Amino acid sequence: MSKTGNHIKADSNHREGRSCVRYKCSLMNTVLDVLHQRPGWVEVKEDGEWDFNWCDVGWLRENFDHSYMEEHVRICHFRNHYELTRKNLMVKNLKRYRKTVEREAGRLEAVKCDFFPLTFVLPSEYHLFVEDFKRSPGSTWIMKPVARSQGKGIFLFRKLKDIMEWKKVKICSSNTDCTRSDEQRDEAQVESYVVQSYIENPYLIHGRKFDLRVYILVTSYLPLKAWLYRDGFARFSNTRFSLRTIDDQYVHLTNVAVQKTAPVYNPEKGCKWQMQQLRRYLTAKHGTYVVEELFKDIDNIFIRSLQSVQKVIINDKHCFELYGYDILLDQDLKPWLIEVNASPSLTASNQDDYEMKYSLIEDTLHIVDMEGRLTGKEKRVGGFDLMWNDGPVFRENAGLETLGSPFQTANTHLGGVNDRKKQLRQLLKPFPGQKKV
């Protein structure tokens, strides 16, 4: 990629910014709209040179290693993001991280890592799984393919015999099956599954199960710099929760993609609540203190999960990544990590959803800052709050009074008021080339 003469030398406080950004985008949804409408950003053809690429993971896998990227270039994935997003690898990393924490900081600290349900990778840990299975008879387990999304291939079971058949089929058919998709080729020959202890006492709202979708933006792993988006949503299952019908996939999986095909799904309804609504509901029911503690525990999940892969992910200054975290609450208001998505759905289900995702992507681009408008010292950009910057980030500005004080609050506002437009007006200079308003 050759240098073009259209980067501007900003003043010494700011990075070099570009007034014209050439981008590629492999998605045909909200992302494309945001990119189209960004002043000074131009889409490039197939083989054209680009400064910014919102690619899908397939493209990444095929091209990343062969691409030379100049310093200013940005791409929306880390090369080996799957260390965090593939269920079997995430489990492996989390388990290893927990051991490290226990060794270095003791048991009490290690307990803070117990936010993922008991999980085993199959087939390699099959025997370990069976041991544990026998120890808790009658409990429910969930089987998930490591590489698929949108709820495909997931099923629940209580008896070992339910998976005997599956075991025979899956393990034996590995090498001969040529119809596997690209994603699955990345794995060892066998399509891996994970089996996980199913959370039987999820927090229900009027009998309905839900999970939380939260957005985290990571711009660097070494040092770790991560932002938390204030908006998010709770995705409801369409029918009442009951353990009686394990077969009713629609009840247990709160994934919107699955719910969309469920018999009673009403597309107009869009069975989601905004995070603010959920937060208010929980506060009304349990009080402010309990809910604040809950959200602190949720913050803990984000930070520790990222720390667990910090040393494994190939850090690259060209990369950033917007993750979609799925969190489940149980009846004791303990949050559990279900999954991390490297390509969270950015297709909107309705107008409100569109506006939220539009803002999310727009703020992501503000933080990536191709235009060089930020100082790098910001703690908040639009709807994103800086959650971790090589260390915890606090709302209070550091000073002598706050030094060593235990009363510092984390700089996170999940489910809080998102007055991003106002904040952005105060924060950002106009785009290069735009007249000052």
Next chain:
Amino acid sequence: MMNEGSELSVTIAQIVQRLKGTHLHSQLEKQAKECLHRPEIRLESIKEDVRKFLRATGWERKLQNAVYRELHILPPSGHPEAPLEHTKEPLAYMRKAQASWEKRILKSLNSMCTELGVPLARKRPVLEQKELTSKWNEMGADEPDLSKFRPVYAPKDFLEVLINLKNPNHDHSDGLTARSHWGLIPISLSVRDVPQLREAYPELSLSCSQLGIDDHAHVPPDLFESEHIRIGKKVVDEQDSAAAQQYSRQGSPTGLRAQLWALILNITNDPEDVAHYEQLKAAVIHHDLLVDNLIYKDVKLTASNDDYYFVFEDVLYQVLLCFSRDTAVLEHFSYNSATPPKSYIQGKTGEEEFAVVYPPNVPLLPCQMGIVCRLGVIPFHGFSMYVAPLCFLYNEPCKLYSVFREMYVRYFFRLHSISSSPSGIVSLCLQFERLLQIHLPQLFFHLQEIMAQPLRIAFKWMVRAFSGYLSTDQLLLLWDRILGYDSLELVAVLAAAVFAFRAENLMEVTSLASAEAVLADLSTLKVMPLLQIFLFANVI
């Protein structure tokens, strides 16, 4: 002319009568008896000591709360010779209008019966009863065919009735004048104007802090919010109804609202309340009412389609089906005399609990097995929205039911019945129109010119007390004040404030449809600043 002293005695006597035999009464007696064993109770000062004991153990407070509650729903005292219905509604023409409106509704219900061939009430076969009991918690899962049912009436039908009210004392000899057609409501009632409202709602003034304004993200909590929450916790600990009501005028913190509202409404969840709810539930299981289908339809059309309330579908059925059978609700405001004439069906006399409470001249449909049930409130389109916001605060159906019932009996019923009460829909409509006419005359004139009478747009908001139009957190802030001031007046003020807020855009429109479009989406509005600006920041 009654003097204050005897008026008070009458009130006291009425309240004592109402509290006699309640669970609270028996508890107080029990406590008083049991405390006699205690060392601090001396024979020579037994009355004083027992009183002291009841005060110290919080029982006096409970009694205070109960009395306070009764005062809320007691009709204003009138002449001792006046019948009850006259004290409930002193204006004869209003009584008549309400009675004829009720007749119309029942007639409409009856003709729906005949048209659809569905009985008004039907005893459920045992199998069906069992089925319903087992799926009591998931009635929303059903998708019955409701296409042939229509709501009995919609708010706009009710508006037409109000527009056609006639005060027989009004002198129409002037004929049609500009004044007589200045607004839609043709009668004169005393409604308050901004200077009077300022005096009545001092806690909303610019110099007074409150939730909905001073808890904004940019305001440090030390300035107001933290202290307000601390006081709120204290009020809840003290279990003081009156204090909770006063407190609520500045808004209830989200984490305390459920408890505060329960206090204000004096929802004690006594065994009586639980038993009452169970009885109603049994009535639902036992027989099926035509009205049930209307409830299903209403919930499916409104709450289930709402982005936030859809989660509460099941519990809405549990509340509304019971409510439609709760005839005790009627006694609080019905203008029918205390023992309304009953009708029996097909010779099944003597079945007291299954008699119909209809005016006798309304045609009745013969029902299966001759069993008809007493009908309570008949829902209109959007009725379920009175309950939906409460689902945010209360989880157990019994408590939710009690809260809703009390709110209905104190406030909501006034929004769809004809009366001269200052909180009644007639007064609210008139007040709304007057406020606009006086403070935004240009806007009012313009809208009238383009055949977009403001009331036609605002009416649906007011009938639902804005439920479903405002975002939930804003709605709850509004309802905080309704409870705090024990009046629905702010609903009318808010409606005017919304028009004031969007006045600029409204002056540009040239048709009713465009006016409706400007006012279609209220979900981004912040209620308290609107009210505050309208009442306290406008130049009078």
